[in-house]
Amino acid sequence: MNDAERKFLLKISRMYYFDEWTQAEIAKKVGVSRPIISKGLQKARSEGLVEIIIHDHGFDTIEMENRIESAFGLEDVIVVPSADMAKEAVRTALSKAAASYLQKxxxxxxxxxxxxxxxxxxxxxxxxxxAHPHLKVIPMVGGMGSHGIELHANQIAFELSKKLDCQCESLYAPAIVETAEFRNLLLSTPEINRVLAEAKSVDVALVGIGNPFNQSTMKEIGYLGDAELQSLKNAKVAGDINSCFILEDGSIAQNTLNERVIGINTDDLRQAGKVIAVAEGLHKTDSIIAALKGGYINAIITEEQTASDIVSKLEQ
Structure with a gap:
């Protein structure tokens, strides 16, 4: 398949699957016969350019979605079936569901x-x-260093912009700095100030939810040491969202590392057009509930076991 044919197949596939044009309408638009469009769509699938996912949710997962959506006033809840699946298979299924949701x-x-x-x-x-060349991807929190580079917001923004064939900003600052004074100094620099100002007005925001005390990525890559963890425990922190630490009721934790974070905070996050969270794992249940109580999220994508634990705790 040459580049011209690939481009043609992608174009008609987007029109058919995303824009919901009929094959006859596409044929008229691009100036070919309808059978050519039909064969092209079949080839796009056989060549792997188009992947069709059937979301066969069982009754239990639908009930959990409705329960969580109602409890927190969410726009969407997607619970990925995970019964009898290996951990890596669950992660893959969750990621595919999240990617499909983001596309829409x-x-x-x-x-x-x-x-x-x-x-x-x-x-x-x-x-x-x-390809969405009109889009721009913006990191909402800093992230620099030699550990876990692929997990930092700058790198995720860059990789997503490549998939979308669009612009990308970079936030040249760590996620957490040594002192509140240094943070304020960095926030006053024109370039960091400009990027964060853009981050406060995004149409769609993608976030994870973390538990700083259990299987913490922030600890693994060196942002949290023993002193920082003890400080968070003393403050009764329940979790973090966009590296902003929150309490059990969803409110922002005071006198903690939040005063040293380079990124938009949870109040800023509420200004986004739509906030989509992707999170799973029983160790994150309380953290997820705290984020949902705070009202920072419009949609959440998780898996069956985590959703079941959330529902169980809502009923306690």
Whole structure:
């Protein structure tokens, strides 16, 4: 398949599957016969340019979706079936579902904000090539250093922009700095100030949710040491979203590392057009509930076991 044929197949596939044009309408638009369009769509599938996913949710997952959606006033809840699946298979299924959901949110978007972490890195890996040259991807939190580079917001923004064939901003600052004074100094620099100002007005925001005390990526890459973890425990932190630490009721934790984070905070996050969270794992259940209580999220994508634990805790 040469580049011209590939471009043609992608074009008619987008018109057929995304824009919901009929084959006859596409044929008239591009100036070929309808059978050519039909054969082209079949070839796009056989060559792997188009992948069709059937979301066969069981009754239990639909009930969980409705329960969580109602409890927190969410726009969407997607629970990926995970019974009898290996951990890596669950991660892949979750990432595919998240990528598919994101695709549907980009029709009227101009700016996408991204946080950081394993869930978003996995999402971008599963996201198909889908050109949206009018878009811009913006990191919503800093992230520099030699560890876990692929998980940092800058790298995730860059990789997603390649998939979308669009512009990308970079935030040249760490996620957490040594002192509040240094943070304020960095925030006053024109370039960092400009990028964060853009991050506060994104149409779609992608975030993960973390538990700083259990299987913490922030600890693994060196942002959290023993002193920082003890400080968070003393403050009764329940989790973090976009590296902003929150309490059990969803409110922002005071007198913690939040005063040293380079990124938009949860109040800023509420200003985004739509905030989509991707998170799973029983160790994150309380953190997810805290983020949902805070009202920072419009949609969440998780898997069956995590959703079941959330529902169980809502009923306690």
């Amino acid at each position: 949110q980009l029709k009227d978007a101009q700016k996408i904000g991204v946080s950081w972490g394993t869930a978003l890195n996995d999402l971008v890996k599963e996201y198909p090539s889908d």
